[in-house]
Structure formats: C-alpha cells, structure tokens
Amino acid sequence: MNRSLVGSAVLGCLGGVVNVVLTLALLTRVNSPLFRPGEQTSLNSVFVGSIFDTPHIWVGVFTLGFVPVFVTAATRLVAPSVGFVSLLGGVASTVLASPVPEGMTGPTGLVIDGPVYASSYAKSWYAWLAVLLVAGVAEFVLRYEYGVGDDRLRHLPDFPLSRSRFWLIVCSAGFVVGLGVGLLDLPSYVQTDISTVLVVLVPTGVATAATLAALLSRGLVAPLALYAFVAPAIVADAVFPSYPSPEGSHPELSFLYLSVAVSVLALLELVIRSRDSDRDGGIVAG
Structure with missing residues (x-):
C-alpha cells in the first residue's frame, strides 16, 4: 500500500x-x-x-x-x-x-x-458524514474549475468526466444525503419507517443532485452557495430540534423549497453567463 x-x-x-x-x-x-x-x-x-x-x-x-x-x-x-x-x-x-x-x-x-x-x-453521524462528503466533491470541482491549488490534489479522478460518471456522482450524492437525512429520528413523525424515509429522501436528494449537476455540467456556483448556506442548517434543525418546542422540524419541506430555489438560481446564472460566451464552465465531456 x-x-x-x-x-x-x-x-x-x-x-x-x-x-x-x-x-x-x-x-x-x-x-x-x-x-x-x-x-x-x-x-x-x-x-x-x-x-x-x-x-x-x-x-x-x-x-x-x-x-x-x-x-x-x-x-x-x-x-x-x-x-x-x-x-x-x-x-x-x-x-x-x-x-x-x-x-x-x-x-x-x-x-x-x-x-x-x-x-x-x-x-446522527451518517447524516453529517453524507454532508461532509458532498462538501468534498464540491471543493474538488471548484478547485479544478478555477485552478485554486488543483495541482496539489492527489488520489482523485481526472477531468473531464464522462456522462456516465457524471450521473453516477450526481445521483449517488443525492441518494446518500437523502438517505442520511431520511434515517434521522425526526420528532415530526411517530416512527421512522420506509414511507417516512422516502418522504424525506426524495426532496433532499433532488436538492443535492440539482446543485451538483449545475456545478459539474456548467460550473454554476450560485446554487452551490445557497445549498452550502441552507442545507447544513436544515440538517442541524432536524438533528438538534429547538428546545423546548421540537415538533416544528420538517426537513422534507425545507429541502423541497431548496430544490426549487437552486433550480431557479441555476437558470438565472445560466442566463447571465450566456451573455459572456467566453465563460462556459463545467467538467463533463461531450
């Protein structure tokens, strides 16, 4: 080794x-x-x-x-x-x-x-670990895209990504974060069963996947900035519900709103960038 x-x-x-x-x-x-x-x-x-x-x-x-x-x-x-x-x-x-x-x-x-x-x-270790791994993926892409110390990185895949690897990364990240949050013992529900996990997993996974897809395919950073600011706070609110009234935590709704917000931001940034034909980011081949 x-x-x-x-x-x-x-x-x-x-x-x-x-x-x-x-x-x-x-x-x-x-x-x-x-x-x-x-x-x-x-x-x-x-x-x-x-x-x-x-x-x-x-x-x-x-x-x-x-x-x-x-x-x-x-x-x-x-x-x-x-x-x-x-x-x-x-x-x-x-x-x-x-x-x-x-x-x-x-x-x-x-x-x-x-x-x-x-x-x-x-x-709640699994939820936090999922968020930290996605943060690592985002940092990797940003450092490669903007040349910030990317020559010092080691043991990482080469860019550009193939379409199959792109979808593997995006879908895997969305699933891992969605499952991590979905498995939390949420005070909003009587018990955590498969239906509860799916209700939380889907919007959480979509918000995460949409953010990484925008970053990987077009180099869009506005959705990532919003996700990085809001997503950890949503997870924290689910893991550490406010005392003494913990029953208000609904991460599935928060991530649903976040998925819409990052999609809108991605479209707005794409429109703004389209006016600058010399700046077309992204690290997906083809």
Whole structure:
C-alpha cells in the first residue's frame, strides 16, 4: 500500500478516536438521561449505551471522525476536515452552554426536560458524514474549475468526466444525503419507517443532485452557495430540534423549497453567463 495512504489512515484513526472520546466526554459531562452505559439497546433505540453495549453507534461516531480526516490527508481537500472540526466544536460549545437535561419517569415512560444535543450528535453521524462528503466533491470541482491549488490534489479522478460518471456522482450524492437525512429520528413523525424515509429522501436528494449537476455540467456556483448556506442548517434543525418546542422540524419541506430555489438560481446564472460566451464552465465531456 502507498505510504502516503497508510499515513492518511493513521491520521484518520486519530480523528475517529478524538470524535469518540469527545462525544463520550460530552455525554458524561451533562449526565445525559439518554446515555445508558452498561445497558444494551436495540438498533433504533433512543438510548446510547457504552462502546461495548451499542457498537453500531460508536463505530459510526468513529467513522464520522475517520473519513473526513482521511480524505483531507489523502487528497488535500480541506472541506471535509474543516467541516468536521467546525461541527464537533459547535456541538461541544452548544452542549456545554445549554441547560443540563433531566430525565423523569412519567405515566407514558421517560420524560426528558432539556436538550439532548450530545446523544443526538452521536446517533446522527451518517447524516453529517453524507454532508461532509458532498462538501468534498464540491471543493474538488471548484478547485479544478478555477485552478485554486488543483495541482496539489492527489488520489482523485481526472477531468473531464464522462456522462456516465457524471450521473453516477450526481445521483449517488443525492441518494446518500437523502438517505442520511431520511434515517434521522425526526420528532415530526411517530416512527421512522420506509414511507417516512422516502418522504424525506426524495426532496433532499433532488436538492443535492440539482446543485451538483449545475456545478459539474456548467460550473454554476450560485446554487452551490445557497445549498452550502441552507442545507447544513436544515440538517442541524432536524438533528438538534429547538428546545423546548421540537415538533416544528420538517426537513422534507425545507429541502423541497431548496430544490426549487437552486433550480431557479441555476437558470438565472445560466442566463447571465450566456451573455459572456467566453465563460462556459463545467467538467463533463461531450
């Protein structure tokens, strides 16, 4: 194996370990009522156990730290790691500045008074990882399109893209982000079943795919700027619903509006660019 990739994997492991350690520290620090060390839980349980009790959660937490750091070390794309560090720092500061949640047993079961940001972060790793990977793809395209340090990038495919690879990237990114958000335990729904996942997946996937399609095919940056500003906020609102009224999170509607907005912006930018015949971006062959 290439030595640089081995070193990248080592750095990725450090990132994963740091994420696991800090997440455990946050859960312990606030004494989260949803943190139940020594108690095994099901795959879709609201509780988070120890590393040995709920390995499916903690492997995900490790992956959320590993993949962005590995991608940055291996390819020199900075967006995944910068996004991960910003996310972890934001979660830590929010958890420490928020009221400590308290759990009380009521007639209908456990009643929690207070925000449970730490456990929500641990259980939503797949949604954040999907967003960070799309950020890496967008950075790659922008750096190649505008020649910003593209000569320093490594272990990445060559451009221009074939039509088949273009559609593979666009559809895969849309599906991954849509599935990540769709699998979240949304307070707007009683339970997460296949219909709930599809309701969220489709508009989320369309908004993501439309943004990347505009960037890859024509080099349009206005849709990406809007997506980069709005999409993480939508995911954050779904993962960390506002306290004390969490029932207002509907990411499917927000992404539906976003898909319309990025499409309109793409058309407007395309019209403006059409007046400048010398500026026709895009990295798709043919």
